[in-house]
Amino acid sequence: MKILIIGAGQVGTTIVEALHEKHDLTMIDLDPSRLGALSHRYDVATVEGDGASRRTLQQAGVKDADLLIACTSRDEMNIIASVFCRKLSPDTKTIVRTTNVEYLEIWHERELDADFLVSSELETALAISRLIGVPAARQTDVFAEGQVQIVEFDVEPSVGHTEVIGLPLRDARVPANSKVASIIRDGEMIIPRGNESIHTGDRIIVIGSPQAAREWSALMARGDRSVEDVVIFGCGRTGTAVARVLLDQGIRVRIVEPIAKRAREVAEELPGARVYQATGIDPEFLERERIGATKAAIFAMRDDAKNHYAATLAKLHGVRFRIAVVHDAVSERVFEDAGVAVPINPRSITAEEIVRFAHDPRTQQVAMLEGDRYEVLDITVRPDSSLANRPFRELPMTGSLIGALIRDGRAIFPHGDDVLMPGDRAILFTESRRVPEVERAL
Numbered sequence: 001m002k003i004l005i006i007g008a009g010q011v012g013t014t015i016v017e018a019l020h021e022k023h024d025l026t027m028i029d030l031d032p033s034r035l036g037a038l039s040h041r042y043d044v045a046t047v048e049g050d051g052a053s054r055r056t057l058q059q060a061g062v063k064d065a066d067l068l069i070a071c072t073s074r075d076e077m078n079i080i081a082s083v084f085c086r087k088l089s090p091d092t093k094t095i096v097r098t099t100n101v102e103y104l105e106i107w108h109e110r111e112l113d114a115d116f117l118v119s120s121e122l123e124t125a126l127a128i129s130r131l132i133g134v135p136a137a138r139q140t141d142v143f144a145e146g147q148v149q150i151v152e153f154d155v156e157p158s159v160g161h162t163e164v165i166g167l168p169l170r171d172a173r174v175p176a177n178s179k180v181a182s183i184i185r186d187g188e189m190i191i192p193r194g195n196e197s198i199h200t201g202d203r204i205i206v207i208g209s210p211q212a213a214r215e216w217s218a219l220m221a222r223g224d225r226s227v228e229d230v231v232i233f234g235c236g237r238t239g240t241a242v243a244r245v246l247l248d249q250g251i252r253v254r255i256v257e258p259i260a261k262r263a264r265e266v267a268e269e270l271p272g273a274r275v276y277q278a279t280g281i282d283p284e285f286l287e288r289e290r291i292g293a294t295k296a297a298i299f300a301m302r303d304d305a306k307n308h309y310a311a312t313l314a315k316l317h318g319v320r321f322r323i324a325v326v327h328d329a330v331s332e333r334v335f336e337d338a339g340v341a342v343p344i345n346p347r348s349i350t351a352e353e354i355v356r357f358a359h360d361p362r363t364q365q366v367a368m369l370e371g372d373r374y375e376v377l378d379i380t381v382r383p384d385s386s387l388a389n390r391p392f393r394e395l396p397m398t399g400s401l402i403g404a405l406i407r408d409g410r411a412i413f414p415h416g417d418d419v420l421m422p423g424d425r426a427i428l429f430t431e432s433r434r435v436p437e438v439e440r441a442l
Contacts, residue, residue: 001066003026003067003358004065004067006078006081007028007073008028009073010348010351011071012072014347026045027045028046028049028056028060035048052080053084057088058088062085063092065085065092067358068094069097071095071097071351072097073099075103078096082094082096086113093116093357094115096116097117098117099120099237101237104119116354120347120350124238124242124349128298129242130142130149132296134151134216135217135226137217139369143404144378144406147411149210149212149213150427152204153204154202154203156220157201165198170194177211177413178206178207178212178215179206180192180206183198184370189431203370205369205429208403209411209413227251227295229251229296230252230253230297231253231254231255231291231298232255233256233298233310234307235266239298240270242298242300243255243270244270247272253270253272254276254294255274256276257278280301281306292314294319297314297321298324304324304327308334308338321342323342323343326344359377362380363379364379365377374429375430375432377428377439378425378427379438380423380424381422381442382442387420390420391418392419392420399430400430400438404426404427405424405426407421
């Protein structure tokens with residue numbers, strides 16, 4: 001597939017990392033240093049210029065492109081690029097990144113001409129809401145209209161020897177309707193067999209039902225960590241989107257916003273939330289409003305350093321579960337190593353949503369894990385697949401694992417005697433480098 005990507009920032013770079021081995025990519029950006037770094041590292045063509053210019057799009061070969069991805073940080077540039085692409089090459093599909101949920105609403109009303117719009121704020125809000133539902137997880141995603149959940153856990157020393165730690169998996173009391181898709185130990189992936197066991201210090205990836213995900217969370221958390229109330233620090237577009245999603249789920253929401261005008265606007269916009277005009281880093285305020293008693297805090301301010309300090313302070317005041325929205329890729333590692341919060345990177349989440357459009361057309365959804373080293377795919381099995389009509393116990397060892405099937409709209413968590421059928425949607429875990437091989441096999 002020939003793909004044009006407009007914007008060589010973090011979203012564009014993440015997309016290139018995921019797609020450069022499988023597709024013919026051309027990157028468009030105004031910054032020659034960004035383009036030079038990408039062309040040096042990956043086998044991609046580059047065009048220096050304005051992606052919202054017809055001349056630049058023509059120079060990049062838009063008429064021969066199968067897909068255009070407009071993913072700069074400027075919404076209007078992305079939209080204009082999509083409009084020009086439609087005029088120059090009507091058969092080229094277009095994906096537009098937006099940071100404004102309002103544009104997404106207009107697109108749903110068919111007032112914007114693009115094949116797909118991705119809202120960074122809404123995708124971030126949904127990712128946070130999934131983490132709130134499984135508070136021991138470091139990352140989670142849902143597949144098959146919410147019937148299947150992918151969850152990543154760190155097995156911390158405090159977990160101790162539960163029903164699943166230190167025992168061969170065949171003997172462990174693994175929650176029903178779930179499979180351990182992978183064990184990551186010392187940076188290496190282990191596809192679990194029956195004699196393999198989970199150790200303290202491992203990172204595990206589980207595929208299962210939403211109920212199984214909650215049961216795994218209880219095992220990993222060593223106790224009840226259900227979340228009924230949250231405090232959100234910062235009510236910019238992301239913080240407001242998160243608040244709206246959580247309120248719709250029946251979770252009590254308090255919002256802390258230092259700018260008085262913005263605090264008043266959000267209080268009117270979200271009457272179900274309680275809004276404070278405060279910095280969020282004042283110990284007296286935290287004590288007075290008993291912020292430490294809340295089950296979870298979300299740090300959605302625009303500055304990573306402020307989020308880090310506020311998360312650290314909240315931890316000292318007793319907030320057990322903390323999620324931080326990070327804006328710089330380096331900050332993710334800082335938050336993880338410091339242990340002050342689970343980091344959520346809107347740019348990575350946006351790139352993940354975009355990448356699935358460049359996969360095999362049978363692939364309905366993609367989740368990227370561990371810095372894009374691994375992927376979870378939702379892919380439909382072809383009638384002529386060599387793996388179809390075979391029991392799972394007879395399937396070859398490919399380094400991939402099918403954790404769930406969707407058949408006739410219903411989720412199945414297969415065992416050895418179950419048969420993989422043509423038309424099944426397979427939810428599978430694999431290394432990113434093996435995705436083309438997996439798509440060919442299925």
